[in-house]
Amino acid sequence: MTMENISANRSFGGWQRQYNHYSETLGCSMRFAVYLPPQVEQGEHGEPGIKVPVLYWLSGLTCTDENFMQKAGAHRIAAELGVAIVAPDTSPRGDGVPDDAEGAYDFGLGAGFYVNATEEPWAKHYRMYDYIVNELPQLVQQEFPVTDRWSISGHSMGGHGALMIGLKNPQQFCSVSAFSPICNPMQAPWGQKAFANYLGDDREAWRQYDSCELIKIAKSVPPILVDQGSDDQFLTEQLQPEKLVRAVASSGLNFELRIQPGYDHSYYFIGSFIEEHMRFHASHLNK
């Protein structure tokens, strides 16, 4: 695997960088961003840099690798805690990758929903689940000074992705968190549109990517923290945190879901609570 560094910005003593690489899983060139905290570099007195744990961040509909890095204010905390952040794109992109016929924001490009599509014409490229769970971490392990301690977080569609991937791979992630996740995509318009197109009409095939369904069959889960704004414009129709609360209550699992009064779906909400999420992850990454 080869990759090309396409941008580098000094940030809080570390580096914000973007890379292009050819993804075998997705069959296209992909861009991702990484924040490397100052701890990975040689110290002022020649001390060698150390390897650091990784937080994977999955973004929401319409986003790229850039939104979180530019708007969340997470670099400051990552630099303090000594955690790398990896932010992939939200779908395959580029030549030959099909998009929604009408260019809708909630399906196709920018809306991969972190599943492996089985239906045509999506099945060839739209395999974001495998990309996030397998190919990207392998590349990151190979190319950057990181340990094998990983956590995962995300927002909205990416909150769904983080919860779902964390629930399906409890050994792979030390902790999981989400902002405003699509909790029960099988029962939400965004999820139904995406799953029907990517996975077909058989709803049995949808369950494997629905956090509420996964909780029902989970035996153990990593520590999980979810924040949801009470004034989120997508709360009732798309996000449905009450479904997650109900599933968790029935499961007997340990799970923190907080409603934050007055906050909405924006990056101002993420920015306001990202420090608590980062400290939550660091407490488990550094165990």
Next chain:
Amino acid sequence: MTMENISANRSFGGWQRQYNHYSETLGCSMRFAVYLPPQVEQGEHGEPGIKVPVLYWLSGLTCTDENFMQKAGAHRIAAELGVAIVAPDTSPRGDGVPDDAEGAYDFGLGAGFYVNATEEPWAKHYRMYDYIVNELPQLVQQEFPVTDRWSISGHSMGGHGALMIGLKNPQQFCSVSAFSPICNPMQAPWGQKAFANYLGDDREAWRQYDSCELIKIAKSVPPILVDQGSDDQFLTEQLQPEKLVRAVASSGLNFELRIQPGYDHSYYFIGSFIEEHMRFHASHLNK
């Protein structure tokens, strides 16, 4: 004066808001953003909110009122310190406002350079100096719970604006800071293009808007802090901090200019040092 609230986002316990108002000075409708920290609101136990001091932020070329609020990570610190932030747009905009004939990024819309234009067709609308120094603060004082303690900061073209306005109005601002300012616009391509168009060919008329020229005639200045990245792609040709250092050295004024190794012209640089600037301003706003 009337204004319309067009967005509101809860952020760090306070509010990020955008407003439209008709500017008599600029002859067009203008948008600006304000962050109001939690201190202005009634407390949990019914304590009344308090009035807070204001930091005016002037953005750089191509920016609007949004860039700083979304990317700098300043809300967290403003919320802690109890400081409001006001971010205006970078030029007049809208129906009838002329733009660069070729739509260049460095002149016209998004590039008002914080001067009062005297040349046609710019003189009617391009009066950002008066807008920032007079009309906008009057509106802010009238409409928001703020004190009459103000500071000013900015980036690049807005760093030029903050320094120049602070030097011309030392009684109005408790402190002044800048990131990567255009220090000597009369001698820089960006400034020469803007000043020739807005102010005409007589370079004597340019001096009143050039920080290095203003320092030569200043009797007293507010406390000033300037940060400049050593790896800024505009450093040598456009920003010329060495000119500012020379002018300050000749003046005997008190002035801190820091070179930050490895940082560039991006918001990652601003984000990395905005906390120090906010604490610098708060220390003078709260005297």
